[in-house]
Amino acid sequence: MNNHSKVIDIKTLKVSCTDCSLSELCLPRGLNEGELEKLDNRVLRKKPIQPGDQLFGNGLPGKSLYAVRSGAFKTYELSTNGDEQILGFHLPGELIGFDALADNYHHCTATALVTSSACEIPLEQIQSLCNQLPGLQHQMMRIIGKEVNVDHEMLVLLGKxxxxxxxxxxxxxxxxxxxxxxxxxxxxxxxxxxxxxxxxxxxxxxxxxxxxxxxxxxxxxxxxxxxxxxxxxxxxxxxxxxxxxxxxxxx
Amino acid sequence: MNNHSKVIDIKTLKVSCTDCSLSELCLPRGLNEGELEKLDNRVLRKKPIQPGDQLFGNGLPGKSLYAVRSGAFKTYELSTNGDEQILGFHLPGELIGFDALADNYHHCTATALVTSSACEIPLEQIQSLCNQLPGLQHQMMRIIGKEVNVDHEMLVLLGKxxxxxxxxxxxxxxxxxxxxxxxxxxxxxxxxxxxxxxxxxxxxxxxxxxxxxxxxxxxxxxxxxxxxxxxxxxxxxxxxxxxxxxxxxxx
DNA sequence: CGTCCAGTTGAGGCAGATCAAGCGCGGTGG
DNA sequence: CCACCGCGCTTGATCTGCCTCAACTGGACG
CATH class of the missing domain: 1.10.10.10 (Winged helix-like DNA-binding domain superfamily/Winged helix DNA-binding domain)
Structure with a gap:
């Protein structure tokens, strides 16, 4: 890493998983320092996204997951008559983009509600890392499971x-x-x-x-x-x- | 394989993934013969389940996924006021039990609608196999992604x-x-x-x-x-x- | 200081819920 | 074989929670 260089600007520091205050809510949870660094190297930091702008869109190819770093996003699907149904609101530390796991195309759209930023983690990288780091695989399963449970709670809410x-x-x-x-x-x-x-x-x-x-x-x-x-x-x-x-x- | 033994009873034959007509819908999709056998060895076949009987229950430990082999199941959650909300109906070849991925406890209950049977695949086995068989990992991601998308479609249905x-x-x-x-x-x-x-x-x-x-x-x-x-x-x-x-x- | 737009408030309507009665089929027993 | 019951389902009458339509309010901004 760049520990040898003492003169690093604050931005660079802030965007590494090691120093991210959200790591306990996010993918890095449960990883040790060395493992974290491996993950860190695969993560792409995206530029700030303005309110209303898309992080990803329905029908577009999707080969990554995204971790909300700051701000907030909504994901939504378009119903048959054209109006949207919001599927979820997503806060920092939460992962979105699972809708592209099935066929590598997004089935919903994610847009920023306020000025926001996100980390992009290519699915290929996640998969290969999961094979090396059992802790990461475990955490992935936990996050996916929570996603499913959250959706189920929403079904109860809307149904009853x-x-x-x-x-x-x-x-x-x-x-x-x-x-x-x-x-x-x-x-x-x-x-x-x-x-x-x-x-x-x-x-x-x-x-x-x-x-x-x-x-x-x-x-x-x-x-x-x-x-x-x-x-x-x-x-x-x-x-x-x-x-x-x-x-x-x-x- | 057990081709050398010509005297095998029909039941044994029917319950291997190799001969299961559902394999293209289920976990084995995309695996070659050798890989299939590896998976096959980890799968537990459960006895028939009578209508109304549980495959797994809310609050109970869950360390497996289940593939519907025959019949049909429903999964449901209890709302805060005690009545159930059905989350899904599950036909042969479909996997259920993702609700336990988050914390190894089931958050919903699965019961048979008619006389049914299911294959149990311990999560530990799936995870270790995924590290050996990229095809399996890929198919797992596909199935999970589909699960998420199906739930999202239900949110649109109930919301709009x-x-x-x-x-x-x-x-x-x-x-x-x-x-x-x-x-x-x-x-x-x-x-x-x-x-x-x-x-x-x-x-x-x-x-x-x-x-x-x-x-x-x-x-x-x-x-x-x-x-x-x-x-x-x-x-x-x-x-x-x-x-x-x-x-x-x-x- | 007018315009805009997100949000609030009010009046009335309607899709679907609730309440209540009836129907038909399978099972039981006489 | 029919008489009876129970239960899943259907049908009708009425009710209501939320929607729709419409008018209004208040803060932001040029």
């Missing part, structure tokens, strides 16, 4: 939950993910618009807005434009599990 | 489609999967109840029943109990307006 439950679930999910990133689980900025929240949760923008207002009246949250303050997380939690209490006692 | 579109999509999807299995794409038995169809599609049993009736009046299908006859696939397609570009799993 009321609008109110969806919003409460959404806030609690974001809260936990910000906490995992050493950020406040109580106060954060939404990187996405109301429109995008509604789309993601299978609702309309009006319904989302009304429930934001309702939650504020109930002192559960404060929302000011995109700044959210969760004031009563326990109550939000009980909202998600509320309905079984009401339904199961009449006998 | 009308009840009618959901049912049409459901029929077309089953039709294609039966065709892939060299069965009639026009006439087949549903392995699941109306209730399970409704649950899977985020609808009620009454709505499903009404749309079945409507489709019959429109001469799109014939349904008699669980026997379905698709009479006008093109019209069903136009109901969904779905471009089936992505499902060509023969890639």
């Amino acid at each position: 939950k009321s609008a109110e439950e969806r919003l409460a679930t959404f806030f609690l999910n974001l809260s936990r993910r910000y906490q995992d990133r050493k950020l406040s689980p109580y106060e954060f900025n939404l990187p996405m618009s109301r429109m995008e929240i509604a789309n993601y949760l299978g609702l309309t923008i009006e319904t989302v807005s009304r429930i934001f207002t309702r939650f504020q009246k109930q002192k559960l949250i404060d929302v000011n434009r995109r700044l959210v303050h969760l004031k009563n997380i326990d109550e939000l939690r009980s909202l998600v599990m509320e309905d079984e209490i009401n339904r199961s006692d009449v006998s | 489609k009308s009840a009618e579109e959901r049912l049409a999509t459901f029929f077309l999807n089953l039709s294609r999967r039966y065709q892939d299995r060299k069965l009639s794409p026009y006439e087949f038995n549903l392995p699941m109840s109306r209730m399970e169809i409704a649950n899977y599609l985020g609808l009620t049993i009454e709505t499903v029943s009404r749309i079945f009736t409507r489709f019959q009046k429109q001469k799109l299908i014939d349904v008699n109990r669980r026997l379905v006859h698709l009479k006008n696939i093109d019209e069903l397609r136009s109901l969904v307006m779905e471009d089936e570009i992505n499902r060509s799993d023969v890639s």
Whole structure:
């Protein structure tokens, strides 16, 4: 490496996996220093991506995974009548691009919600490294498994939950993910618009807005434009599990 | 191989990957004879599973993937209020159990819809074999990628489609999967109840029943109990307006 | 200080849920 | 052989949560 050169600019330093604060959430988790360096050498750092710009697009060849380094992305598919369905919002440390594993073409599109950056890791490199580093293979499996489980949670949300439950679930999910990133689980900025929240949760923008207002009246949250303050997380939690209490006692 | 022994009973023959008619849909796809044998040695064949019995259960340790050999399974998660959300129906040749990749515990439950059987492949074996057989690693990635894409299609369905579109999509999807299995794409038995169809599609049993009736009046299908006859696939397609570009799993 | 646009609020409508009754087939037993 | 039951499914009537349409608000920005 370039340890011999003491005069390295901050940018170069910041972009190595070794010094990345996200390594415990990302692919490097569980690797030792030597292994990390091997991985590091295969990772391509991409230039900052402006809001609305694509990281990858539906129908385009895809031979890499991407780790969100900063900012936030959304992935979405186009429905038959042309309008989009958002599949997920992706925060730093999260990997996206699994949709290209099947046939090396992307089946969804990823665009930046705010100015963002990402690391690109070619699939070929991942595969060959996995053969050398059992820890990496293990971590890959964990990440893929989590991806599948997250999607399944969304199916439950869309298939069974009321609008109110969806919003409460959404806030609690974001809260936990910000906490995992050493950020406040109580106060954060939404990187996405109301429109995008509604789309993601299978609702309309009006319904989302009304429930934001309702939650504020109930002192559960404060929302000011995109700044959210969760004031009563326990109550939000009980909202998600509320309905079984009401339904199961009449006998 | 055991070609030297001419006296082998049919059961033994039938259960090897070499002779399994599903191998082109399943894990063995793309492996040569020698490689196939290696895989074959690691696969455990499970006894037949009766309708309603579990292949694996939510919260239980999971250290294997399972390939459906015959019959059909459903996987489901319990929502916070206790009722189930069906995540998928699984036909012969399909792999299930990816929900345990994240932490070696299952996050959903798999039960047989009819008398079924499955092959168990321990994850450890898959991983070590993947290091020896690039073809297997490649096929694993393909299957995982397809799994992710299928889940994403379901998110679009639940987030955006009308009840009618959901049912049409459901029929077309089953039709294609039966065709892939060299069965009639026009006439087949549903392995699941109306209730399970409704649950899977985020609808009620009454709505499903009404749309079945409507489709019959429109001469799109014939349904008699669980026997379905698709009479006008093109019209069903136009109901969904779905471009089936992505499902060509023969890639 | 007007325009724009994201978001909010209100009124009314509708797709699908809920509630309730009926149907038909397979199984049981008489 | 029919009478009866149970259960999966169908059908009808009514209800409702969320959508749709439409008007309004307030901060950002030229």
